[in-house]
Amino acid sequence: MEMLRDADIDSAPLESKRVAILGYGNQGRAQALNLRDSGIDVVVGLRGGSGTAVEVEAAGLRTALVEDAVSSADLVVMLAPDETHSALYREIETKLRYGAALGFSHGLSVRFGLVKPRPDLDVILVAPKGPGTALRSLYLQGKGMIAVWAVEQDATGCAKSVALAYGRAIGCGRAGLIASTFAEEAEADLFNEQAVVWGAVPELLIAGFETLVAGGVSPELAYLECVGELKLIAELIEERGIAGMREAISNTAELGALLGGRRIIDDGVRERMAEVLAEVRAGNFAEQLTNEELSGYPRLRNAREFGRRQLLEQVFEQLHSRS
Ligand SMILES: NC(=O)c1ccc[n+]([C@@H]2O[C@H](COP(=O)([O-])OP(=O)(O)OC[C@H]3O[C@@H](n4cnc5c(N)ncnc54)[C@H](OP(=O)(O)O)[C@@H]3O)[C@@H](O)[C@H]2O)c1
Incomplete structure (x- = not known):
């Protein structure tokens, strides 16, 4: 098993790129804040009328409606609950930039066909092995949480390097990133x-x-x-x-x-x-x-x-x- 850490990972694939985080719950909050503190350009995409916008803005993060966040981003990470991914993806499919990357923190929706990504997209997984609250507190302590990474679709040839740079930016490279597949991660996690x-x-x-x-x-x-x-x-x-x-x-x-x-x-x-x-x-x-x-x-x-x-x-x- 190969365990990659910060020193093995190039952060350049996310430099000058914008990341849209869809959802500001357990994982969305932690990942958005860790990305921001790692110097990444991040926008949090929220549903119209979401009461969470006040909290996000109070944390110093930029917010936008889901569709605007998606159309402005190079990497869109689906951090709303898994069971909403099917409808959410249908909503954003035509807004995703050609050749953008679509990210997940759980393999479920792709493994079980709730989301069938467009062929031009890179489709990546970075799944921290623990709750977002711990992901954030470890990051603030200068530590990290182990994560599993995978590539389901590599349309641009850059999917692996984007996944690893993302894992590093949310602090998981401090602890270690382990290669897997969407299917293996989803099945083991649900089991x-x-x-x-x-x-x-x-x-x-x-x-x-x-x-x-x-x-x-x-x-x-x-x-x-x-x-x-x-x-x-x-x-x-x-x-x-x-x-x-x-x-x-x-x-x-x-x-x-x-x-x-x-x-x-x-x-x-x-x-x-x-x-x-x-x-x-x-x-x-x-x-x-x-x-x-x-x-x-x-x-x-x-x-x-x-x-x-x-x-x-x-x-x-x-x-x-x-x-
Ligand atoms: N929880 C964990 O510890 C954990 C660990 C590893 C991986 N994951 C994975 O991370 C992903 C997110 O899980 P989570 O537990 O962080 O989710 P969560 O806390 O339940 O997510 C809540 C957020 O999603 C937004 N949301 C809900 N439905 C939406 C919709 N239809 N469209 C847009 N936004 C919507 C909510 O919006 P409002 O603010 O407007 O209500 C809220 O900001 C999942 O794939 C999960 O499997 C979770």
Whole structure:
């Protein structure tokens, strides 16, 4: 695996070029500010009537309507939510300059055909592996976040150099840029969201909390044990890897982990993970995401409301308000 860093990357492909960032949310804000601070000419494209314009301008960034931002830019980066990309691309397709570059921070919309870019465009991916809030705070500390980069379409012969220069300008070259493809990034990211960190881990914490409470343990202690220690293990794994984390904890915890870990995460879990990966690759999730947006996000709204009513959240609020 090749890991490219600032010293390996030429920043010239973005010099004297304008970048339009479409969307000023989690990633859009961080990437626009990092680009500006790296000396790039950046404009943030917003929908008509967007209340976000005030915030963008207060941050010292230029704003424009989406279509005007797009028609003025050499590189247009799609940082609105993935499920809006299809309609957004249809809106901007005729405004994109001939031979411009179209950028993404997630491979989903291209991998699953929600966006089918014009053949004259360069189509690039620079996907920071973490939230925009962290991308920005790391940049301000003089550090960076690892990102994956890819080229889907190289119409001008410059797509790779533009992708790498962009990754460098948002600060990811300080940590490292790893080559991939839109398909690999999209599939791995969607798999992880469902089957590992964002899907399975919170459910494991909830199941552990509920098991202890059902067994007579106080909710506060159950919370501290099953949820409160997550940050500690995350930091240890970040610093030392999984083997190093296991060596760093007490013999009691290490033996408990050895006896219990594979009992809970057994072959059945691995089989269901393989099912999730196959479904992601077949496009089932992309279809569900599109349908969710078209019907006004009913499942997401219900799940958020249900989650807020749970005992675990009440305990979180109690413990949080005392700290
Ligand atoms: N969130 C992450 O941590 C993360 C990490 C890596 C990659 N990514 C990728 O980054 C991209 C952006 O994700 P995000 O989480 O940053 O999105 P987000 O925070 O949900 O984006 C919100 C922004 O998008 C704008 N927007 C929404 N619908 C729009 C439309 N139809 N036309 C124009 N603008 C629209 C909103 O406009 P208003 O201001 O007018 O409401 C707002 O500024 C996605 O491809 C995602 O997969 C995200």
